[in-house]
Amino acid sequence: MSTTQVAIIGAGPSGLLLSQLLHTRGIDSIVLERQTREYVEARIRAGLLEWGTVDLLNEAGVGARMMREGLAHDGVELAFDRRTHRIDLKALTGRRVMVYGQTEIQKDLADARVASGDRIVWEARELAIHDFDGRRPRVSYTHGGERGEIECEFIAGCDGFHGVTRASVPKQRISLHERIYPFGWLGILAQVAPVADELVYANHARGFSLCSMRSRTRSRYYLQCPLDDTVESWPDQRFWEELQARLPDKYAARLVTGPSIEKSIAPLRSFVAEPMRFGRLFLVGDAAHIVPPTGAKGLNLAVADVRVLYQAIVEYYRAASETLLDEYSSRALARVWKATRFSWWFTMLMHRFSDETFAYKMQLAELEYITGSQAAALAFAENYVGLRC
Ligand code: RFL
Ligand code: PHB
Numbered sequence: 001m002s003t004t005q006v007a008i009i010g011a012g013p014s015g016l017l018l019s020q021l022l023h024t025r026g027i028d029s030i031v032l033e034r035q036t037r038e039y040v041e042a043r044i045r046a047g048l049l050e051w052g053t054v055d056l057l058n059e060a061g062v063g064a065r066m067m068r069e070g071l072a073h074d075g076v077e078l079a080f081d082r083r084t085h086r087i088d089l090k091a092l093t094g095r096r097v098m099v100y101g102q103t104e105i106q107k108d109l110a111d112a113r114v115a116s117g118d119r120i121v122w123e124a125r126e127l128a129i130h131d132f133d134g135r136r137p138r139v140s141y142t143h144g145g146e147r148g149e150i151e152c153e154f155i156a157g158c159d160g161f162h163g164v165t166r167a168s169v170p171k172q173r174i175s176l177h178e179r180i181y182p183f184g185w186l187g188i189l190a191q192v193a194p195v196a197d198e199l200v201y202a203n204h205a206r207g208f209s210l211c212s213m214r215s216r217t218r219s220r221y222y223l224q225c226p227l228d229d230t231v232e233s234w235p236d237q238r239f240w241e242e243l244q245a246r247l248p249d250k251y252a253a254r255l256v257t258g259p260s261i262e263k264s265i266a267p268l269r270s271f272v273a274e275p276m277r278f279g280r281l282f283l284v285g286d287a288a289h290i291v292p293p294t295g296a297k298g299l300n301l302a303v304a305d306v307r308v309l310y311q312a313i314v315e316y317y318r319a320a321s322e323t324l325l326d327e328y329s330s331r332a333l334a335r336v337w338k339a340t341r342f343s344w345w346f347t348m349l350m351h352r353f354s355d356e357t358f359a360y361k362m363q364l365a366e367l368e369y370i371t372g373s374q375a376a377a378l379a380f381a382e383n384y385v386g387l388r389c
Contacts (some may be wrong), residue, residue: 004030004119005277006313007139007152009127009165011040011120013102014285014302015158016109020060021310023116027317029266030150032124032141034159037110046264046299048199050386053303054098061271070100071215073203075383077247078371081364085371092374092381095341099199101214102299106146129155129168150219153280156309158302160286161271162302169278181268181292183207185301186225186234192258194219195251201294201350203363204246207295208351211243211251219256222293224351231263239263268292270344272336275310275329282309282328289336291343294350300386301339305332335389343381 006022008015011033019029033040049057049070057063072088076097090096113120125140131137132155139150166174194213202209207224214220221243225234225345240257247255257338271290285302308331312324349363370376 001149001151002030003151004028005125005152005317006154006156006157006201007032007150007354008136008156009129009139010157010159010163010287011110011122012107012160012285012302013105013299015156016113016159016290017056017060017303018156018284018306018310019118020062020109020112022040022062022313023118025314027313027363029118031113031120032127032139033120034124034127035122037122039108041110044101044187045105045262046101046296047100047214048296049100050300051095051098052386053300056303056307057105060112062112065104065108066098066100068303069104069215070098071213072096072098073198077196077198077200078367080204080367082115082248084200084250087371087377087381087384089381091383092378093385095385097385099213110344112209122150123135127164129165129281132281134300135280137280150352151307154313155281157283158285161290163287164275165281166283169281172276175274177272177274179270179344180349182227182353183351184226184227184228184229184265184267184294185222186231186239186265187220187222187237187263188236188260189214189262190219190221190260191217192256192355194217194218195247195255197250200251201366202246202248203350205352206242206246206361209243211247225265227267229265231265234263235248236260252275263387266293268347270340272333272340274333276305276332277325277329283307288332289340292347294347295343295384297339297343301336304335308332335387338383338387338389
């Protein structure tokens, strides 16, 4: 049996960041991850960071490459009805956003954890958590055919939507709130220059599209697609033609195409589990909540949870106070519900749900309002750059 102060389940961005932050304060943790390091680092996901996320990565000492290679953006474009309109995030809110891939954050975090000699068990299988209502919770697992057990003071459930920690909570102690959207996002990554300097979110009668990027030479594009579509039904040529058809003329004319490096389809879902604390088990990030990617909030919310839990654990060891631990769930959920609302609202605004012309006209009217009113633009911008709450 090993012992540690905090057992962290999952080596996604939330698990590794929590482990790294605790390390900076001399608090010991062990991270248990089901997959290999290579698998985790190859998952192409988020690309847009709120500045609060940038600040916490810097505080954890893992931000140097991000500050060198990331692209800071001052604005974002909304395209609709063959037009584009720039929302000046910086002028409206005084804040910027950062383009830096989740794959790179994963690498930076894992490098830092390995450099400080901390314990990460990759390929931990059959993981189970025990006695999280007591003072000495335990985690059991197998690794390379051997059984392992860890005794700890806290368990952080950073194991994503399909993980084991939330599923271990008795049903009567947890409330689940969910909305499933009737379409998915088909995403591709390609080694081509992005079509625009900033991100472009496009509402079009053929469906939503998003032009994002990973660098000045690497683009990430998304198309709204039916849920039953497969990647095989979208050869590169079809993807580029469809993207071009959904973009305003100015961008359609500039689009640079090339072979895809990655292509995948993700379903869209809103999901919140309440509360986020059960005795000495704390749910963090996607383990507790999922948002559709439209608002770019998933990773940012996970990092915001980590900040709240990290402060609470530090306070516990520094001052023997459980006050912040007791407040973890309510503090985290206050942000979660607001980001869930923004992500839902922006999804409803930008996607095609039916052929009903009335619904489309309402979307256009709201987009006209956002882009024509300083107050409405500010409401959009302060949510997009990340609320301070
Ligand atoms: P993760 O990243 O899912 O990591 C959980 C880890 O736990 C492991 N695990 C287990 N380990 C041990 N035992 C078990 N039984 C386990 N079960 C699971 C898993 O292998 C995994 O390594 O959760 P975390 O750390 O909370 O991070 C959340 C983010 O990954 C997620 O919210 C974002 O990727 C969402 N997201 C975006 N967020 C943004 O903030 N900005 C964006 O631009 C953005 N774009 C996106 C996105 C997500 C997308 N997809 C594919 C859902 C774009 C897309 C397409
Ligand atoms: C991405 O670059 O993957 C990305 C950016 C913004 C979003 C969603 C995904 O809203």
